[in-house]
Amino acid sequence: MTKTMKRWTLDTIAVGAPLNLTETAVPKPARGEVLVRVKAVSLNYRDKLVRETGMGLPIQFPFVPASDMAGVIEAVGDDVTRFAVGDRVISTFHPGWIDGKPLGDARTPPYKTLGGFYPGVLSEYISMPEGWFVSAPASLDYAEASTLPCAGLTAWFALVERGKIRPGDSVLVQGTGGVALFGLQIAAAQGAEVFVTSSGPEKLARTKALGAHHGIDRNKGDWVEEVYRLTNDQGIDHIIEIAGGPNFGQSLKAVAPHGRISVIGVLEGFDISGPAAPLLLKSPTVQGIGVGHRRSLEDFVRAVDSIGLKPVIDHRYALGEVPAAFDHLDRGPFGKIVIEL
Amino acid sequence: MTKTMKRWTLDTIAVGAPLNLTETAVPKPARGEVLVRVKAVSLNYRDKLVRETGMGLPIQFPFVPASDMAGVIEAVGDDVTRFAVGDRVISTFHPGWIDGKPLGDARTPPYKTLGGFYPGVLSEYISMPEGWFVSAPASLDYAEASTLPCAGLTAWFALVERGKIRPGDSVLVQGTGGVALFGLQIAAAQGAEVFVTSSGPEKLARTKALGAHHGIDRNKGDWVEEVYRLTNDQGIDHIIEIAGGPNFGQSLKAVAPHGRISVIGVLEGFDISGPAAPLLLKSPTVQGIGVGHRRSLEDFVRAVDSIGLKPVIDHRYALGEVPAAFDHLDRGPFGKIVIEL
């Protein structure tokens, strides 16, 4: 008798597209695959965009959403060498991007991800190639570990893999979403001086408890002027630009000469714009960050254990509460939303 | 009897501000200074902007314009160790920026340049600190050598110092101004595949004679589509973005995954704007290039001799023809405009 499992599926792409909890057979791991018992799934704002718009991706129905999970190896297919039954693993956001340069070309950028081009992970079991997983950090539970593949790695890739931040550098993160809080925690753990822009004193107080040194209330005047004041006009070495739109121009004003702006989000608009003068005269490096590769995720996992980083989870939902979890994305969580299975 | 010299001066900043050929005493080199007999001055589009707007710089009158020159050491002050009488030298655009990080802060970006913050060089003699000069390349005459400090170094800094281009890379330059043609020549000399966008077949034919592999006529359809076609969708590894404005967004579409866009000009607008999606997904590095430091100019001089690079001079004017030379800037020269003294 075939064993069955539950999973959440979509039969259509639309704003408010129904999420269905359905039943199907547990897959068998093919050659080179591992069968993973999913223990936690972390949602990203992108999962909402895929559900609502498809983001131009080739979606096949029934579609299982979500890209980030943690679980345990339940069975292994032939020729599997990286993992054994019982190993705790997390997924990779870009399967097949191992190290160095990404896949894709100029016309069709690299974007073959789980829960998008590939099926998602919001399922009791998944069977996928062993190379699509990495070992989970020993110091985190499954819910915490599930937040690393996209939000955590994005912050790590921006600040450490690309940004090479150092003790004493100034780092500014915008808002209190998942990537921003990971950025805050990674920067603070490396001895950087951390600035957070957010709305309202309550959220800023919570970021200080997480290690931020300076909170800037976006409701009170020009945040760039406040940066100048706090840094004695030196500006910020590394900015995690999350808003996009004209806020990008503000980041160009706030950045230090030869500093870095990592563009990771577009909450305020799908375009970026800003003045050319500070870009030319201060010569900052501006780089979009589209998550990162497997080797860097392995480095990050090692660092999480080493520095004792604990991801910030706003709320943990049960498997039956997925629609409520998706609704929570709209309200702007403080950190991450996780579904425990 | 004091010896006198001629120089060009401005008494006011305005569109059409009069350029006056005036006479003054030849300066004496102070301690640490060298007196240089100026043999050639190269004009940049920026010299026009300074004449017309002052660019927010603290201009003192009578103001001598222009930043780039080549000449010969005529006398040395006390404690001078880097140069001797008879040495051929060129100026540095950012005096005092030797290597590594530039001067300046986030609020007031680094922009202390000759012919702007400091006096200019359009004068028969100048006396300045010895550290403000580097040796001229042996393989160039004075007119050619005078084109290196700003236009030449900008292209070198973008492609080599920052961009680290390699044989086989694809490089695209926009237009046929001074920086673009230096970029073309440097890239071709390193074995890169060079693309030029320009208007009309005649200019494109001239760029091919200089070593460009592909010419794209901006008057004939979308240049990005033509890039896709010519590169089999791979896109361009290094783009020298000269236009600014919405053309920046086109460059984001044309760049290869993990490529680089060096923003060096703002001919089409003082803002830049473009779509966030290719920035996020292709993760290119975007960097403004504000010329470069003295160590890099020394490297470039060495390379000019090594690869036999001959700067492209559109027209050589005599000292008395400076107003005509400035007018030529408005018409968009093919390469550089030089005044010989």
Added chain:
Amino acid sequence: MTKTMKRWTLDTIAVGAPLNLTETAVPKPARGEVLVRVKAVSLNYRDKLVRETGMGLPIQFPFVPASDMAGVIEAVGDDVTRFAVGDRVISTFHPGWIDGKPLGDARTPPYKTLGGFYPGVLSEYISMPEGWFVSAPASLDYAEASTLPCAGLTAWFALVERGKIRPGDSVLVQGTGGVALFGLQIAAAQGAEVFVTSSGPEKLARTKALGAHHGIDRNKGDWVEEVYRLTNDQGIDHIIEIAGGPNFGQSLKAVAPHGRISVIGVLEGFDISGPAAPLLLKSPTVQGIGVGHRRSLEDFVRAVDSIGLKPVIDHRYALGEVPAAFDHLDRGPFGKIVIEL
């Protein structure tokens, strides 16, 4: 009826171990494999060491030697996507090392290579995973293309991928073997100033014909003093250290401050030694180069076409002349030895 093919095999490892031309069935490409008709095999000094000592590798008999080949795809197995029948390909020296960090650990360094850990390529046909090959450059014939995977890539990886050489840099290569001549040609094509140390005026004359600027006869006094003389005491920016042993100490003396020494060979001893003072005071980067990864080989292939690099082949042997080709390795060829099939 099964088709058969010829190949060279060893049944034992020893100095003078017999090379046998044997017959066996042409393999069938398994899932993910391509069957390649081998058209040329290039020998490396390492192939001699493997034949004589095994180099500590797990050799299985009958053992097919050699790692570097060029050929044409004859058939493809299921699920092959990178290549089609008729494509011209070359092998990769380290199968599985795609980009970024290599495989292996500190105790057991990465050294899983063709013609060593894996079977070799001195065979009329080989069937291997498609990921083990890259496209051959269009501008080379098979014999020339077969020299790229080990000798060519080693020089490219040292000078370009790691060394990031630039026009005007000084580059010194030691001797006239395969890697040295590739280093010479790559450096010259990038506008570097190339120095060669070798024995006797005849070989030095031949290197000048290939683009070297300075030849230093190792039989005539201290080569380091000659470097000082030729560089006005500046020293060499990039040294390709091929001899090893105490010659490494000479390279430490010859290198420029903040220069680079790429250690690629051990012709004069399996240890390296030298004085600590120049290492500390000049702070050069010393890096061993163990060939390179597949992404870099793809870059190199692109560059070969772009700069028109023609590998130097000392002699082309026929398939029946393999023992003579191995003997030639002992005599120190000028460039590469290739067997054409």
Added chain:
Amino acid sequence: MTKTMKRWTLDTIAVGAPLNLTETAVPKPARGEVLVRVKAVSLNYRDKLVRETGMGLPIQFPFVPASDMAGVIEAVGDDVTRFAVGDRVISTFHPGWIDGKPLGDARTPPYKTLGGFYPGVLSEYISMPEGWFVSAPASLDYAEASTLPCAGLTAWFALVERGKIRPGDSVLVQGTGGVALFGLQIAAAQGAEVFVTSSGPEKLARTKALGAHHGIDRNKGDWVEEVYRLTNDQGIDHIIEIAGGPNFGQSLKAVAPHGRISVIGVLEGFDISGPAAPLLLKSPTVQGIGVGHRRSLEDFVRAVDSIGLKPVIDHRYALGEVPAAFDHLDRGPFGKIVIEL
């Protein structure tokens, strides 16, 4: 009446050369100089070598030893802009090396240092160009601050400026001298996993109190095997090689593939030697570290305040106890030796 001051001088270079406490006039700051009241001087093993051998430097008598100090600006000469009276400052080891590439050439490496090529600082007052100092960190007293210019910066330059260490990296330091303990503290503050090799359990226990994760007793068997055991054969990402001699070969065995060995000392011999195979196959970067430049010292000062690093001082001596302080260098202090004035 001219004010006088005390200073320690040598009239000869020899093992056991007499150190004399002499009196002389307090200097007046020339144009561009600052007069600094010296509050603390830190000794380095190098000061002993200079006293005993001169290290080939052009010593002028009476010679004031020592390079590293902290103090307060007492007066400023004309044209001084970087500092004002009352500012707390520390010295730079290589005056004039601001950023980027060092001074010097291949034959005569860069080594123009205080207490060597230039006069030293073991004096109640010193007057030197303002550019030779940087601001002291606010969080350290003078004795602590005086340890940064040579020992502290060497560790920072090796691990951070050059090594770009990251959280989760493994770092190994050899022994418990000044550079080793700075390396330990910097690495631990960045979330690295720190290994220390030393002799005897007592010193190792003290390093664990400073943040080291693993202590390896060099008296108990092969330290490389212990590294393999502790890292599950992965090896060490960054090794601070302090011993030199054949210990360098051990470091080549212990280093991880693509790791880094920073050679900073020669306690066990003025040569380095080791096997070529791990250098070739693991492709580590080996770099000698000759302290570092002023910009990096400024970065380090900022980091010291940011991470709260407290330098380890073995013993603080009074100005009259300088001979005893020099004797202490021979016995191998745990951390630094400082003279307070």
